[in-house]
Amino acid sequence: MTANIKPSKIRGTLRAPSSKSMGHRLLICAGLSEGESRIDNILYSEDILATLDCLSAMGAKIEKGEDYVTVCGTLPKRAGEGIYKCRESGSTLRFFIPIAMLSEKESLFTGYGRLMERPMTVYESIAKEKNLTYIKNSEGITVGGVLTSGIFTVPGNISSQFISGLLFALPLCEGDSEIELTGGIESKSYIDMTVYAMKLFGVDVYWKNENTLYIKGNQQYGSRAISVEGDYSNAAFLDAFNLLGGDVSVTGLDENSLQGDKIYKEYFSALRQGTPTLDIKNCPDLAPILMTLAAATNGCRLTNTARLKIKESDRGLVMARELSKFGADIELYENEITVNKAELYIPKDTLYCHNDHRVVMSLAVLSSVYGGTIEGTEAVKKSFPDFFSKVTALGLEVNFNDD
Numbered sequence: 534m535t536a537n538i539k540p541s542k543i544r545g546t547l548r549a550p551s552s553k554s555m556g557h558r559l560l561i562c563a564g565l566s567e568g569e570s571r572i573d574n575i576l577y578s579e580d581i582l583a584t585l586d587c588l589s590a591m592g593a594k595i596e597k598g599e600d601y602v603t604v605c606g607t608l609p610k611r612a613g614e615g616i617y618k619c620r621e622s623g624s625t626l627r628f629f630i631p632i633a634m635l636s637e638k639e640s641l642f643t644g645y646g647r648l649m650e651r652p653m654t655v656y657e658s659i660a661k662e663k664n665l666t667y668i669k670n671s672e673g674i675t676v677g678g679v680l681t682s683g684i685f686t687v688p689g690n691i692s693s694q695f696i697s698g699l700l701f702a703l704p705l706c707e708g709d710s711e712i713e714l715t716g717g718i719e720s721k722s723y724i725d726m727t728v729y730a731m732k733l734f735g736v737d738v739y740w741k742n743e744n745t746l747y748i749k750g751n752q753q754y755g756s757r758a759i760s761v762e763g764d765y766s767n768a769a770f771l772d773a774f775n776l777l778g779g780d781v782s783v784t785g786l787d788e789n790s791l792q793g794d795k796i797y798k799e800y801f802s803a804l805r806q807g808t809p810t811l812d813i814k815n816c817p818d819l820a821p822i823l824m825t826l827a828a829a830t831n832g833c834r835l836t837n838t839a840r841l842k843i844k845e846s847d848r849g850l851v852m853a854r855e856l857s858k859f860g861a862d863i864e865l866y867e868n869e870i871t872v873n874k875a876e877l878y879i880p881k882d883t884l885y886c887h888n889d890h891r892v893v894m895s896l897a898v899l900s901s902v903y904g905g906t907i908e909g910t911e912a913v914k915k916s917f918p919d920f921f922s923k924v925t926a927l928g929l930e931v932n933f934n935d936d
Contacts, residue, residue, distance in 0.1 A: 534909070534910050534911045534933055534934070534935055535883075535906060535907065535908045535909075535910065535933065535934045535935075536897070536906070536907045536910045536921070536931050536932070536933055537905075537906050537931065537932045537933075537934070538897060538900035538901065538904060538905050538906070538907065538929065538930065538931050539904050539930040539931075540901065540902060540903060540904050540930075541901055541928055541929050541930040542778065542779060542780075542901075542928055543774040543779035543780070543781055543901060543924060543927045543928050543929055544779065544780045544781065544927055544928055545780075545781060545782070545926070545927040545928070546781070546782040546783075546784060547771050547781060547782070547783055547784070547923055547924075547927065548763070548783075548784050548785040549763030549764055549765070549767065549768040549771070549783055549784065549785040549786050550576050550763070550764050550767050550768075550917055550919075551574045551575055551576040551600075551761045551762075551763065551764060552761055552762050552763060552764035552765075552766075552790075552792065553576070553578055553580055553581060553624075553764060553766070553767075553916050554624070554723065554726060554764070554766070554792065555726060555730065555761050555762055555764075555792075556572070556575060556576070556581050556584075556761045557580070557581065557584050557624050557625065557628065558697070558726060558727055558730035558731075559572050559730055559733070559759060559761060560572055560575075560581070560584050560585065560588060560602065560604065561584065561588070561628055561629075561632075561701055561730075562701075562730050562731060562733070562734040562736070562754055563593075563602075563604035563606055563734070563754075563756065563757075564588040564591060564593040564604055564606045564607070565606055565607075565608070565609070565632070565701065565705070565734075565754040566604075566606040566734055566753075566754035566755055566756040566757075567606055567607070567608070567753070567754075567756070568605070568606065568755070568756030569603055569604065569605045569606075569756055570603070570604045570606065570734075570756040570757055570758065570759075571601060571602070571603050571604075571758040571759075572601060572602045572603075572604065572758075572759060572760075572761060573600065573601045573758070573759070573760040573761065574600060574601070574760045574761040574762075575597075575600055575601055575602050575761060576600075576917075576918070576919075577597070577918070578914065578915060578916045578917065578918055579620050579621065579622070579914045579915045579916075579918075580620070580621075580622040580624065580625065580915055580916060582620065583618065583619050583620040583621075583622040583625040584622065584624075584625045584628075584629075585597070585602065586617070586618045586619075586620075587617045587618070587619065587625055587629045588604065590615035590616060590617045590618070590640070591607065591609055591615065591617075591629070591632065591633070592607040592609075592615075593605060593606050593607050604756075606754065606756065608635075608705065609632050609633065609635040609636050609702075609705070610635050610636055610637075610679075610705075615633070615640045615641075616640070616641045616643060617629055617633060617640055617641065617642045617643070618643050618644075619642055619643065619644040619648060620644060620645065620648075621644060621645060621646040621647070621648050621845065621888075621915060622644075622648070622915075623648060623651050623692070623694060624694055626642055626644060626648060626651075626653075626674075627653075627656075627692065627694035627695055627697070627698050628694060628697060628698045628701060629642070629698070630642065630653075630656050630674070630676055630698055631656070631680060631698040631699050631701065631702035631703075632698070632701055632702050633676050633678075634660075634665055634676050634677065634678040634679070634680040634702065635678055635679060635680050635702055635705055635706070636677075636678055636679070637677070637678060637679055638677065639666055639675055639676065639677035640675070640676055640677070641672060641673050641674070641675050642673050642674040642675075642676065643672070643673040644673065646845065646888055647845060647846070647888075649669075649673065649674070651843050652691065652692070652843060653669070653674070654691075655687055655688070655691065655695040656676075656695065656698075657669075659685065660676070663680065663681065663683075665677060665678055665679075665680065666678075680702060680703075680706065681706055681707075681708070682703060682706040682707060682708035682709060682710040682748075682750050683708075683710055684710070684711045684713060685699060685703075685710065685711070685712045685713070686713045686715060687699070687712055687713070687714055687715070688714070688715055688716050689714035689715060689716050689717060689718035689719065689744070690716040690717050690718070690719050691719070691840075692720070692840075693718075693719065693720040693721070693723040693724050694723070696712060696714070696724050696727075696746070697723065697724060697727040699712055700712070700724075700727050700728065700731065700738055700746065700748065701727070701731070703748040703750070704731070704736045704737075704738070704748055704749065704750065704751075704752035704754075705750075705752065705753075706750050706751075707750055707751055708750045708751075709747070709748065709749050709750045710747075710748045710750065711741065711745055711746065711747055711748070712745065712746040712748070713744060713745050714744045714745070714746075715744075717814075718744070719814050719815065719837070719840070720793060720814070720815050720816075720817070721793075721815060722791055722792060722793030722815050722816075723793065724746075725791050726791045726792065728746075729791055731754075733757065733759060734754045734755055734756075734757060735752075735753070735754060735755035736752045736753075736754055737749060737752065762786075762787045762790055762792075763784075763785035763786045763787065763790075764792075765786060765790065765792045765794040765795045765797060766792070766794040766818050766819070766916075767894075767916060767917045767920075768783045768786055768797075769794060769797040769801075769819060769822050770822055770891075770894040770895070770897075770898060770917075770920070771783050771923075771924070772797070772798070772801065773801070773822050773825070773826055773895075773898045774898060774901060774924075775801075776801060776804065776805060776826050776829070776830060777826075777829055777898065777899070777901065777902050778902065779901070781927065793815040793816045794816045794818060794819055796815075796816055796819075797816070797819050797822075800819065800823060801826065803833075804823070804826050804827055804830050804831065804833060805830065807831055808827075808831045808832045808833055808834075808874065809833050809834070810833070810834040810835075810836060811823060811833055811834070811835055811836070812835075812836045812837055813835055813836070813837055813838060814836075814837035817837075817838075817840050817841060817844070818844075818891060820835060820838065820841055820848055820849065820852070820870075821848055821852050821889075821891045821892055821894075821895040822891070822894070822895045822898065823835060824849075824852045824853075824856060824863065824870065824872055824895070825852070825856065825895040825896070825898060825899050826898075827872035828856050828859065828861035828863070828872050828875065828877065828899070829877060829899060829902065830874075831874055832871075832872045832873050832874040832875075833871075833872050834869065834870070834871050834872075835869065835870040835871075835872075836868065836869050837868060838866075838868055838869055838870045839867060839868040844889070844891075845887075845888060845889040845890065845891075845912075845915070846887035846888065846889040846892060848889065848891070848892065849865055849870050850865065851885075851887045851889065851892060852892060852895065853865055853870075855884050855885065855892065855896055856899070858880040858881070858882050858884060859877045859878065859879075859880050859899060859903060859905075860875055860876060860877045860878045861875055861877065862874075862875040877899075877902075877903060878903065879903045879904050879905075880903065880904075880905050880906075883906050883907075883908050884896050884900070884905050884906060884907045884908065885907075885908050885909060886907060886908065886909040886910060886912050887909075888909060888912050889912055890912045890913050890914070890915040890916045890917065891916075892912070893907060893909070893910050893912050893913050893920075894913060894917065894920055897910075897920075897921070897924070897929070901929055910933070921933075
């Protein structure tokens with residue numbers, strides 16, 4: 534779908550959408566619990582739907598309400614051979630592989646888009662070391678167990694999703710385990726969110742030291758009722774209008790949240806005041822909107838950007854390409870991005886989202902000032918399906934055409 538956006542002022546109050554990151558974690562903990570749990574404040578994004586599909590494949594019973602889900606959980610060891618349909622959700626894929634490895638039977642993981650191109654070396658190495666099944670081919674990834682407790686050495690400078698996946702599974706093994714992280718730890722806040730979610734369901738994990746997680750074995754997840762907190766990652770796109778002349782109040786965010794993207798407020802303030810250097814090691818999902826706002830204000834330098842290449846798109850590259858259509862001047866390096874101050878203008882060419890939800894929303898924010906035509910806006914369904922309905926209600930002028 535193509536959106537034709539006219540310059541328009543955005544004013545009003547919006548409640549932050551449900552946190553996708555915490556939603557994944559609470560649903561998985563509920564699925565691993567025996568008994569019925571209720572998770573309120575659920576937003577049915579494509580990624581959350583992928584996690585619900587995989588819980589069903591595992592054997593959990595799911596009932597969806599308008600904005601809540603009830604989950605009757607099960608132990609993965611009881612699951613038969615299943616097909617885990619992960620859609621385009623990297624979190625879902627990486628979270629469920631160790632869980633599926635708790636079963637003696639093999640499971641097939643499928644997905645589309647760039648999902649199967651994303652790195653999976655951590656699980657490949659563990660499978661080889663533990664003599665587990667791990668086969669990647671045109672059908673997807675086939676895994677089989679049984680995963681056992683022990684010491685797992687994992688690079689800390691790649692996706693924290695591998696670590697979270699192991700954390701979900703290892704408490705259900707006989708015997709205690711440790712996860713030793715080598716190198717610098719990136720996205721530690723996401724690991725802490727996983728530990729917190731597990732604790733809410735009665736499973737204890739703790740940091741033995743700054744690089745080692747200790748997981749006691751033979752634990753059991755307990756069912757419970759809980760509500761998902763608001764999402765700082767997507768709230769950033771709503772708050773971004775305020776740097777470009779809008780007047781939007783974003784509610785429903787927990788000031789005590791563990792979400793790493795909570796730092797967006799500090800980073801937005803720094804962009805207002807000058808040309809800052811911003812480290813995105815623990816908040817890579819903020820890169821598209823930070824690049825956008827920097828191009829429209831005073832510029833900036835982003836560090837620790839290498840992981841942007843393995844997201845839904847090569848985010849640094851595609852954002853530089855699309856923002857250049859507004860006149861932005863952006864320099865890309867191996868692990869840094871420099872956004873130079875420049876005079877922006879109305880884009881003459883169509884803007885492309887590259888099937889990336891965060892690219893769509895970033896371009897929509899900038900188009901509210903200069904106008905623009907964005908092709909492929911349906912990508913927002915991945916994390917924030919009602920983004921456009923929310924911002925049009927506050928004054929964004931958009932006309933949609935089917936591609």
